[in-house]
Amino acid sequence: MQTIKYQKPERLLIKNANYLDPAEGGPRQVDVLIENGTIVRVEHAIDGVDGAETIDGTGKLLTPGWLDMHVHFREPGREDEETVKSGCAAATAGGFTGACPMPNTEPAADTRGIIEYMIAEAKGTPVDVYPIAAATKGRKGRELSEMADLIEGGAVAFSDDGVAIATAEMARRAMEYASMFDVPIIEHCEEPSMTEGGAMNESAVSTRLGLPGMPGVAEDIIVARDILLTEITGARLHIAHISTARSVELVRQAKQRGLPVTCEVTPHHFTLTDEAVASYDANLKMNPPLRTQNDVDAIIEGLADGTIDVIATDHAPHSPEEKDVEFQAAPFGIIGLETALGLIMTQLVEPGHLRLEEALHKITLAPRNILRLPHPKLAVGQVANLTLFDPKHEWTVEASRFYSKSRNTPFLGWTLRGRVHAVINKGFLWVSPDV
Amino acid sequence: MQKHLLGLEGVPREEIELILKTAFSFKEILSRPIPKVPTLRGKTIVNLFFEPSTRTRISFELAEKRLSADTVNFSASGSSVQKGETLRDTIRNIEAMKMDMVVIRHSAAGAPHFLTRCIDAAVINAGDGRHEHPTQALLDMMTLQERVGKLEGLKVAIVGDILHSRVARSNIYGLQTMGAEVAICGPKTLIPVEADQWGVEIFYNIDDAIRWADALNVLRIQLERQRTGLFPSLREYAAHFGVTRARLEAAQKDLIIMHPGPINRGIEIENDLADSEFSVILNQVTNGVAVRMAVLYLKSGVTETLE
Numbered sequence: 001m002q003t004i005k006y007q008k009p010e011r012l013l014i015k016n017a018n019y020l021d022p023a024e025g026g027p028r029q030v031d032v033l034i035e036n037g038t039i040v041r042v043e044h045a046i047d048g049v050d051g052a053e054t055i056d057g058t059g060k061l062l063t064p065g066w067l068d069m070h071v072h073f074r075e076p077g078r079e080d081e082e083t084v085k086s087g088c089a090a091a092t093a094g095g096f097t098g099a100c101p102m103p104n105t106e107p108a109a110d111t112r113g114i115i116e117y118m119i120a121e122a123k124g125t126p127v128d129v130y131p132i133a134a135a136t137k138g139r140k141g142r143e144l145s146e147m148a149d150l151i152e153g154g155a156v157a158f159s160d161d162g163v164a165i166a167t168a169e170m171a172r173r174a175m176e177y178a179s180m181f182d183v184p185i186i187e188h189c190e191e192p193s194m195t196e197g198g199a200m201n202e203s204a205v206s207t208r209l210g211l212p213g214m215p216g217v218a219e220d221i222i223v224a225r226d227i228l229l230t231e232i233t234g235a236r237l238h239i240a241h242i243s244t245a246r247s248v249e250l251v252r253q254a255k256q257r258g259l260p261v262t263c264e265v266t267p268h269h270f271t272l273t274d275e276a277v278a279s280y281d282a283n284l285k286m287n288p289p290l291r292t293q294n295d296v297d298a299i300i301e302g303l304a305d306g307t308i309d310v311i312a313t314d315h316a317p318h319s320p321e322e323k324d325v326e327f328q329a330a331p332f333g334i335i336g337l338e339t340a341l342g343l344i345m346t347q348l349v350e351p352g353h354l355r356l357e358e359a360l361h362k363i364t365l366a367p368r369n370i371l372r373l374p375h376p377k378l379a380v381g382q383v384a385n386l387t388l389f390d391p392k393h394e395w396t397v398e399a400s401r402f403y404s405k406s407r408n409t410p411f412l413g414w415t416l417r418g419r420v421h422a423v424i425n426k427g428f429l430w431v432s433p434d435v
Numbered sequence: 436m437q438k439h440l441l442g443l444e445g446v447p448r449e450e451i452e453l454i455l456k457t458a459f460s461f462k463e464i465l466s467r468p469i470p471k472v473p474t475l476r477g478k479t480i481v482n483l484f485f486e487p488s489t490r491t492r493i494s495f496e497l498a499e500k501r502l503s504a505d506t507v508n509f510s511a512s513g514s515s516v517q518k519g520e521t522l523r524d525t526i527r528n529i530e531a532m533k534m535d536m537v538v539i540r541h542s543a544a545g546a547p548h549f550l551t552r553c554i555d556a557a558v559i560n561a562g563d564g565r566h567e568h569p570t571q572a573l574l575d576m577m578t579l580q581e582r583v584g585k586l587e588g589l590k591v592a593i594v595g596d597i598l599h600s601r602v603a604r605s606n607i608y609g610l611q612t613m614g615a616e617v618a619i620c621g622p623k624t625l626i627p628v629e630a631d632q633w634g635v636e637i638f639y640n641i642d643d644a645i646r647w648a649d650a651l652n653v654l655r656i657q658l659e660r661q662r663t664g665l666f667p668s669l670r671e672y673a674a675h676f677g678v679t680r681a682r683l684e685a686a687q688k689d690l691i692i693m694h695p696g697p698i699n700r701g702i703e704i705e706n707d708l709a710d711s712e713f714s715v716i717l718n719q720v721t722n723g724v725a726v727r728m729a730v731l732y733l734k735s736g737v738t739e740t741l742e
């Protein structure tokens with residue numbers, strides 16, 4: 001684990017950067033002068049500025065800061081695994097200036113106090129934290145959480161993530177209630193009666209490995225249920241970490257019918273298949289589980305045709321004590337913030353599945369639109385909210401270089417291309433010591 | 436020769452042949468007045484049993500004693516200790532001991548694989564969850580080979596709860612490697628998804644399986660599965676999948692009947708059939724010790740030849 005150091009430069013000059021905003025199209029070369037966190041000049045060439053900290057953007061891309069709309073920061077409850085502060089450090093190192101912590105903390109984020117605490121904890125970091133609050137009290141699916149109060153506290157969406165909202169009736173009511181405030185319900189789609197005791201995707205691989213399976217249809221059933229509920233409630237529905245071909249098709253059809261349904265996918269679900277589980281390494285255990293090649297192909301198709309709006313990491317830190325056990329006993333989840341860019345570049349952009357601006361759209365404009373958050377603009381008078389990265393920088397994933405408190409990832413030792421060089425937001429500057 | 440025996444999937448034919456050949460030599464030794472050899476003298480073997488299993492544990496212990504190894508037994512029942520913590524904590528405790536081999540039985544698939552990442556000793560899988568039980572399949576193959584001479588071309592049907600059976604998986608891998616044909620038979624709810632990818636015949640009708648097979652490996656049916664909704668009742672199971680003399684007679688075949696034990700008499704197999712001329716169940720028990728001696732010897736790294 002590395003300790004992060006943020007700077008607070010009074011004047012910051014970015015030279016020779018190629019600015020690429022998916023809202024604008026094609027890159028343009030600019031110099032940017034920032035004073036106390038606010039953009040004061042954007043010109044083709046800015047010279048002769050005294051006393052400015054200068055960053056050379058040559059060969060790198062400057063973009064609006066990225067947003068990861070699905071992370072787990074483990075605070076309150078498991079501060080040994082991650083805190084809001086360490087999670088923000090990992091987000092920063094991954095290029096994200098915004099992160100949405102999920103409410104499955106201990107206790108669940110179902111009260112305004114917890115939401116306000118999470119936001120306050122991020123104050124000394126370049127990351128804007130936009131919490132997603134529990135849709136039902138304690139995520140138990142019996143009573144609605146106090147949504148209006150939670151929104152006033154800063155919550156931007158509601159979810160019982162970790163599980164689906166327990167019953168169809170409760171999901172309907174949560175959607176109806178949330179739709180009054182135009183906030184989305186984010187659903188972890190899993191029919192629990194079909195996945196109890198499951199450890200991996202149910203497939204020829206689970207059959208071979210003798211591991212209890214979690215069938216893809218358990219996801220599809222809740223996706224279908226909630227799409228139908230969207231139809232009668234008019235509520236906005238966002239499907240978290242979509243992982244099956246059939247669910248992608250269900251979302252595609254819902255969009256064709258004009259329903260307000262969006263979805264996200266994690267980097268591991270477009271990168272790995274359940275074949276990887278053959279090692280019984282618990283860092284390959286996540287929920288939803290890794291699926292088949294057929295599902296991965298459908299996900300990549302869904303990313304390319306716009307069915308899948310967002311890439312989000314589902315960053316899920318776990319202590320080595322918990323993860324370094326036999327596969328069936330390990331908890332679900334892997335960290336993802338610091339490998340997201342590398343996997344997007346190496347697995348999606350380089351093979352030609354997505355153009356770079358399409359990929360960036362899925363971590364900037366798309367999640368902010370879903371959450372009704374303003375899109376950072378490169379214009380005089382605006383808060384500088386920027387990510388500078390080198391799309392070609394090759395690096396090897398090493399546990400010791402992570403800023404997250406945890407290191408549970410199957411990508412250790414992988415060679416990836418694409419690395420963040422600097423992050424600027426809220427007056428803070430972070431420059432990577434590794435690039 | 437691979438260092439560990441984690442399963443039979445991927446184990447080459449020559450290695451299985453060597454294990455079986457060695458097991459037949461040990462079987463001969465076991466019939467001597469003093470059925471003991473000094474082969475593994477000075478070697479320490481740890482038996483880690485996280486699941487109750489009298490038969491397999493006794494068979495391994497006997498094999499170890501016959502080979503003159505020093506043994507340490509560790510047993511823990513699944514309910515008395517928290518899952519997950521147990522295995523790692525136990526490993527920490529035994530890491531300091533100088534051990535040459537570990538025999539492990541665990542309720543989690545992949546537990547032996549996890550063990551290989553924690554310790555240097557050779558690991559023998561004595562059953563991991565519903566994954567594999569390689570020594571059981573080896574003794575089944577030894578028993579078949581003893582009875583019919585060769586495994587090549589032999590048709591073996593495995594009957595019962597294939598979904599939860601490590602015995603079924605190991606038999607499928609081992610038998611196919613040895614050139615036998617394998618079928619599985621049971622209620623559809625107890626056949627795992629995409630089982631056809633194993634390249635096995637699948638029967639939902641026991642009479643079809645009997646007509647097809649040269650040998651039946653009948654698995655124990657567990658009552659707990661009924662409660663999880665996987666089949667309606669033992670009564671219905673016995674009526675539709677039970678192996679009976681009437682069914683064998685109707686097929687007019689001399690089948691070999693195996694069972695890994697313990698038997699639910701009158702459920703998966705008719706009461707007297709287990710003791711009939713069709714049955715090789717007692718041979719399986721004897722061969723179990725010989726096969727485990729062979730595996731322990733071959734994985735021990737000891738090179739002295741047997742006499």
Ligand SMILES: [Zn+2]
Pocket residue numbers: 161162163188240241287288
């Ligand atoms: Zn989730």
